[in-house]
Amino acid sequence: MTDLMRSTTARWALGIALWSVLLALATFAFVYWQTAAFLREELAETLRLEVRAAAADPAGAAARVDTWVAMDLHATHYGGLFGPDGGRRSGNLDAVPPDLARDGEAYRVGARVDIAGHRLDDEIWAAALALADGSTVVVAHDADEIDRVRTRSLRALGLGLVPTLVLSGLGGLLLAGRARRRLAATEAAVAQVMRGDLGRRLPVGRHGDEFDRLAGNVNRMLDEIERLLGEVRSVGDAVAHDLRTPLTRLRARLERTRDHAGSVAEFRAAIDQGLAWIDQTLAMVTAVLRIGEIEHGRRSAGFAPVDLAQVVREVAEFFEPIAEDKAVLLRAAVEAGLPPVDGDRDLLFEALSNLVENAVKFTPPGGAVRVGLARSGMHAVVSVDDTGPGLLPGERDQVFRRFYRAERARQTPGNGLGLGLVAAIAALHGFSVEAEASAEGGARFAITAPLRDEAARRRAQAEPADPMPSRAAGPEA
Amino acid sequence: MARLLLIEDDAETAGEVLADLRERGHVVGWAETAPDGAARMRAATWDALILDRMLPGGDGLGLLQALRREGDRTPALVLSALGTVDERIRGLRAGGDDYLTKPFVLAELAARIEALLRRPADTRETILRVGSLELDLIAGTGRRGTRDLALLPRELKLLEYLMRRPGQVVTRALLFEEVWNYRFTPKSNLIDVHLGRLRRKLEAEGEPPLIHSTRGVGFTLMPDD
Numbered sequence: 261m262t263d264l265m266r267s268t269t270a271r272w273a274l275g276i277a278l279w280s281v282l283l284a285l286a287t288f289a290f291v292y293w294q295t296a297a298f299l300r301e302e303l304a305e306t307l308r309l310e311v312r313a314a315a316a317d318p319a320g321a322a323a324r325v326d327t328w329v330a331m332d333l334h335a336t337h338y339g340g341l342f343g344p345d346g347g348r349r350s351g352n353l354d355a356v357p358p359d360l361a362r363d364g365e366a367y368r369v370g371a372r373v374d375i376a377g378h379r380l381d382d383e384i385w386a387a388a389l390a391l392a393d394g395s396t397v398v399v400a401h402d403a404d405e406i407d408r409v410r411t412r413s414l415r416a417l418g419l420g421l422v423p424t425l426v427l428s429g430l431g432g433l434l435l436a437g438r439a440r441r442r443l444a445a446t447e448a449a450v451a452q453v454m455r456g457d458l459g460r461r462l463p464v465g466r467h468g469d470e471f472d473r474l475a476g477n478v479n480r481m482l483d484e485i486e487r488l489l490g491e492v493r494s495v496g497d498a499v500a501h502d503l504r505t506p507l508t509r510l511r512a513r514l515e516r517t518r519d520h521a522g523s524v525a526e527f528r529a530a531i532d533q534g535l536a537w538i539d540q541t542l543a544m545v546t547a548v549l550r551i552g553e554i555e556h557g558r559r560s561a562g563f564a565p566v567d568l569a570q571v572v573r574e575v576a577e578f579f580e581p582i583a584e585d586k587a588v589l590l591r592a593a594v595e596a597g598l599p600p601v602d603g604d605r606d607l608l609f610e611a612l613s614n615l616v617e618n619a620v621k622f623t624p625p626g627g628a629v630r631v632g633l634a635r636s637g638m639h640a641v642v643s644v645d646d647t648g649p650g651l652l653p654g655e656r657d658q659v660f661r662r663f664y665r666a667e668r669a670r671q672t673p674g675n676g677l678g679l680g681l682v683a684a685i686a687a688l689h690g691f692s693v694e695a696e697a698s699a700e701g702g703a704r705f706a707i708t709a710p711l712r713d714e715a716a717r718r719r720a721q722a723e724p725a726d727p728m729p730s731r732a733a734g735p736e737a
Numbered sequence: 738m739a740r741l742l743l744i745e746d747d748a749e750t751a752g753e754v755l756a757d758l759r760e761r762g763h764v765v766g767w768a769e770t771a772p773d774g775a776a777r778m779r780a781a782t783w784d785a786l787i788l789d790r791m792l793p794g795g796d797g798l799g800l801l802q803a804l805r806r807e808g809d810r811t812p813a814l815v816l817s818a819l820g821t822v823d824e825r826i827r828g829l830r831a832g833g834d835d836y837l838t839k840p841f842v843l844a845e846l847a848a849r850i851e852a853l854l855r856r857p858a859d860t861r862e863t864i865l866r867v868g869s870l871e872l873d874l875i876a877g878t879g880r881r882g883t884r885d886l887a888l889l890p891r892e893l894k895l896l897e898y899l900m901r902r903p904g905q906v907v908t909r910a911l912l913f914e915e916v917w918n919y920r921f922t923p924k925s926n927l928i929d930v931h932l933g934r935l936r937r938k939l940e941a942e943g944e945p946p947l948i949h950s951t952r953g954v955g956f957t958l959m960p961d962d
Contacts, residue, residue: 532952542840546922553819577891578917581930610921617924 273432280428284421292413299406300385304366307387310399311364314341315389321397322350328399336402338384344394356398362390368403442471458486491661495548498676502544506537513537547677554607554684565600565712566608568640572633575612579620587625590616593632598640601709603689611685614678615644615705622648623702630700640709646702656695682707739784739854742766744774744800745816746793750839754787757843758850771795778804783811785853787846790817790828798831805832812853816841825920844954848908857901865900868960870939870947872900881939881947891916892935899948899958908955932956 314324325339329352340351348354357369366387386400445463452460461482462475517530576592583590612631619629627647634641651659660683679695682705686693691709698704741763745751751767758765766783768774771792778786786804790797801813815833817824828836835849865872872879877893879886888896895916899907909928914920929950936948945961 543922574917574919578927578931581934582927585930606920609919 273436274429277425277428277432281421281425284424285417288413288417288420292410292417295409295413296406299409303385303401303406304387307366307385307399307401308364311387311389311397314397314399315364315391318391318393318395321391321395325351325397325399336404338386338398338400338402340398342396342398349395351398353398353400356388356396357384357386357400360386360388360398362388362396364389369400439471446475453482458482458489499544499548503541506541510534510537544677547681551677551680551684554681554688563602563604566603566605567600568608568633568642568709569594569596569598571605571609571612572631572642575609575616576631578613579616583620583629586620586623588620588623589628590620591628591630593630593634595632595634598633598635598711600712601640601689602712603691603709607685607688611682611707612642612644614682615707618678619644619646619648619703619705622646624648627702628700635711636708638711640711641706642709643704643706645698645700645704647698647700648702650697650702651695653697659695660693738762738764739850740764740766740782741785741787741850742768742774742777742783744768744771744786744788744792744797746770746789746791753843754846757847761847763850769793771797771800775800775803778809778811779807785850786811786813787850788813788815790815790819790824798828798833801832812856814846814849814853842954844906844951845908845910848906848911848955851905852902852907852911855902855905865897867900867903867958868947868962870896870900870961872896881941881944884941886938888935888938891931892938895931895935896939899956903958903960906951906955906957911955 310324310328314321314328317324322341325341328339329337331337338351338353340353340356341349342356343349346355360367360369364387366385368383369386383403384400385403386398388396388398390396442463442465449460449462461479464475464479465472513530513533517527521527521530572594573592576590580590616629616631623629623646629647630643630645632641632643632645634643660679683693686707689709691707693705693707696704696706741758743751743754743758743765745754745767746769748769751769755765755767766777766781768777771794773794774788774792786801788797788801792800797815797817801815804811804813812834813832814835814837815828815831816837816839817828818839825836825838834853837846837849863874865874869882870879871881872893874897877888877890879888879893879896895912898912898916910922912928912932913922932948932950936946939947947958947961949957949959951957
């Protein structure tokens, strides 16, 4: 229950209950005020008419006053006809109430009125009018009736308030309890996640309300966290596994050499082989670290305008001999006149190298690899197309994950880090990289980079007065 | 034969580097901390400095900057476990002449020291000659003896780099940095393929070899006479 009182929902419920009580009070007050005013006006009007009727007929005034007094069964009517000397001629009032104006209007007067010899300790409404002969006619009525309305109203209010309070309180508790139950299930799930069970998800209701949307979002966040953790775990596993293979080989080779090698040449051969295996493991560790460094790096000092056309041509040129040795036709198709992009030239060369290297590696002899640079709106697209086996549709996003080896690449040497590095470099630059099916039959990898001074160049074209209108776009290579 | 100072706090690494460089005929001093290194730099003249970035008693780059401010222009090679582009740029800005990321191959370090020590003078020569090899930098033509060599632009640059350093071992990484002007470690066989092509053009059937490979290290252009 303390938990319940602490919860926001319970406080809201309590607040709503108090508010409804306040509204009920206000309604009662208004109804009472309206009723009392109506009764008062009604009474005053009766008194006004009565006193005027009595005054209009001086001869019958005494009889009229007596009739007024007598027609009341509850002894709440008072009246009197007083001579110019103040002496009573008829009615039950002993004297004209003091301070009562004789103008025919109804007034509330204090209870200093004497009726039939005894003092009335009450308030009455009275109207008085002077007659032509100097006498005075007074008609009065008890105020008890209006007072009773107040009493009744207060009692009704009291009687109604308790159920209102109880009902709205109950409703509030019900609402709070319901929210509480929904929260409790969520809290239990969250607690399990906190204990390390990342597979747990929050219950999502069918209402589609804010609560369900929040739970849905939290679930999607948990999905992402689980995926990332899984990736980290699988990277760790893959590193350990890929390190163990060459280390196991190395260990066996060292052991065998120690026991059986008989000549310096044999030792030397074993050491050379061992060094090669160690280099292989070091290369992998370095690649993993590099990806990490690039992923955690920020845009930085190394960034400068890079002419992608030059990078594309130089990568193509760099790989041309090895492609030729493999009887793969490597071509570069570069669109002229693209402005530079912001980036790190070494890293961009490395990323494109990895793509071209893969393309050449997976393209069978007689095939072709095309490295392209083309403008697409405000972006430059660097692409590598090959005529190799291509990627399965389901693999297109996965290939950029560390240590992922495509189904059709299992027989080819590699550590599954090349495309991971490409993805990291692209992400560092804010470029996007995609794998798709190539029109040439194999795989196509495309890096999309925003052009550096597209906007500046357009401004320059619009204003020919600019001292260097077209240099920015001038192809350097 | 050169006088080298190594500032490195890891005794194992230092031991290997010292042994390797001494075997290659250099006189090598060793300092373990930054203050010690600074003292030894000021006490004597050295031909080159090899220093680690992370040192007890001070940052290697800070030491290098202090030396440069004092007017010390000794060629310096910075060693570091940090390999990112930023770190390298920082190392070079602090006054380093070269930057090598750990772990490194000893032969690579030796070749880079060699390159620092024998930095070719910025000569005005436009015709380079090594043995029977002749390269005209202005015309962009090469000849071996009387035979004209049909060289592609990149092959010309490659040959120029080698001809300016006859007899010196140049590693693949150095070639990639200096000839291709990119800095990362490409798959080693790519550089080999490029050199193989150049070699086939330089060494027609029956001619004595000019480019010699050093296994696991790099290449050397040797005069053939």
